[in-house]
Amino acid sequence: MNSFSSALPQLGQWHSLEDLRELQDKQLPQTVSWAARSPFYRDRLASGALPATGAELAGLPLTTKQDLRDAYPFGLLAVPKERLATYHESSGTAGRPTPSYYTEEDWVDLAERFARKWIGMSDADLLLVRTPYALMLTGHLAHAAGRLCGATVVPGDNRSLAMPYARVVRVLHDLGVTLTWAVATEYLLWAAAAAAAGHRPDADFPHLRALFTGGEPLTDARRRRISRIWGVPVVEEYGSTETGSLAGECPHGRLHLWADRAVFEVYDPATGTVRAEGDGQLVVTPLYREAMPLLRYNLEDNVSVSYQDCACGWGLPTVNVYGRAAFGYPVGSTTVTQHRLEELVFSLPDAHGVLFWRARAEPPLLRIQIEVADEHRDAATAALTAAVRATLGVDCDVTGLAPGTLVPHTVLTSMADVVKPRSLFGADEDWDKALLYY
Structure with a gap:
């Protein structure tokens, strides 16, 4: 010290x-x-x-x-x-x-x-x-x-x-x-x-x-x-x-x-x-x-x-x-914030497996999309719809998307080819990568 x-x-x-x-x-x-x-x-x-x-x-x-x-x-x-x-x-x-x-x-x-x-x-x-x-x-x-x-x-x-x-x-x-x-x-x-x-x-x-x-x-x-x-x-x-x-x-x-x-x-x-x-x-x-x-x-x-x-x-x-405050959006007569909506999404049962979601606030209703497996789709969308209407008091359209729609599987599994920049390539190499660093 x-x-x-x-x-x-x-x-x-x-x-x-x-x-x-x-x-x-x-x-x-x-x-x-x-x-x-x-x-x-x-x-x-x-x-x-x-x-x-x-x-x-x-x-x-x-x-x-x-x-x-x-x-x-x-x-x-x-x-x-x-x-x-x-x-x-x-x-x-x-x-x-x-x-x-x-x-x-x-x-x-x-x-x-x-x-x-x-x-x-x-x-x-x-x-x-x-x-x-x-x-x-x-x-x-x-x-x-x-x-x-x-x-x-x-x-x-x-x-x-x-x-x-x-x-x-x-x-x-x-x-x-x-x-x-x-x-x-x-x-x-x-x-x-x-x-x-x-x-x-x-x-x-x-x-x-x-x-x-x-x-x-x-x-x-x-x-x-x-x-x-x-x-x-x-x-x-x-x-x-x-x-x-x-x-x-x-x-x-x-x-x-x-x-x-x-x-x-x-x-x-x-x-x-x-x-x-x-x-x-x-x-x-x-x-x-x-x-x-x-x-x-x-x-x-x-x-x-x-x-x-x-x-x-x-x-x-x-x-x-x-x-x-700037991150709140009007829907009907209510201001919807991510904080309030997130609480509802993650209050869904763990068994539904919902990790990823997005929402768009439009003047007449709230559009929500969640990634959820086929076997839980109906239950999860119905539960979230009811929770939004009861808690936030706004109309909503909740859509269940197949896993991998919002977060593609390749994002989770791929290993990027990170190389140092170079300028000299062999005859069978891709020289379009010259000077790139990615």
Whole structure:
């Protein structure tokens, strides 16, 4: 543990919400001082005294995603460029990507927060990281956290042709992978690929201890289904490229905000009011971010925050994450979100075997397609139709598709021919591959 790590708060160092707020207020002046070094916040903070407490911080305007885009690439830089360790950009889920950068010291905080898993990582673990290793933070973050804990990291970038699903299954099985990090949808694809390779996910991977997941909203129904398929716990976390890990799951299955490392608020865009808890959009002020400090950054994720006690004893607020409001679509007089619809799809009986689905929201009705075997097609489509009408109150058309329609069998079984570029070929070789790298 280096000197910077030893200065960071650790779980168990506070015993009440008052203690937690004292931790925040102790670090906040340093955070604001860092922010004032950047061109963006230098202008924003120039008109008055720098806020020194959470109450004073609440007087500042929110920082928006558009602010980050407008400040591209280094308008929020608060340290000399020579001190930067990494540069990242968001995935651009809704709009243009936002820049983000970190120092080596920032990375200590990042890795520690990600490593706060109730199923811990150690040097006995093989951690398969199956998220992008490019400009996004997620793969690098899991990699750094795994190494911090001594785990052997298997870098299985899910945007590389060198790591198709058939190879994922082989690596999981042959290496005896114990822990994984991926979006939840990956685990369904792995299960289908494992079955295609003749493996039983819940029986033929005996070393697997847990599936770590984040990066997309996860309903309780889908989490339970994935856990049953693989026979191990699904451990969720929540964060962003701009902030790193913001919340992790406790042993009682609740997501806790890392309020010892950041200040959190809930913003109601309808009224413009901000509260400590309740429903709205999550606003965050990371407390140990020096390269690119963010003050009252609105993630625009719909959440519900509560300060009710949890049996885990961590003394941290809990959060439910529902995703972006922009991802809801009108059907009749109702707004349908993926979160609500996913809960219904994965509440279908396991015996129906429904893993993959898609839906299109049209003004008069909701069109849903599910992959389902012939023998379960009528039962599955009837059950989902009834659930949608009863729960969402919208008309729907549910169609059962043959397995392999939405996720082709070749996606699950093929091994791509990944080659290095070359220019000289033999007489019987395909020289149309010259200079290609795929």
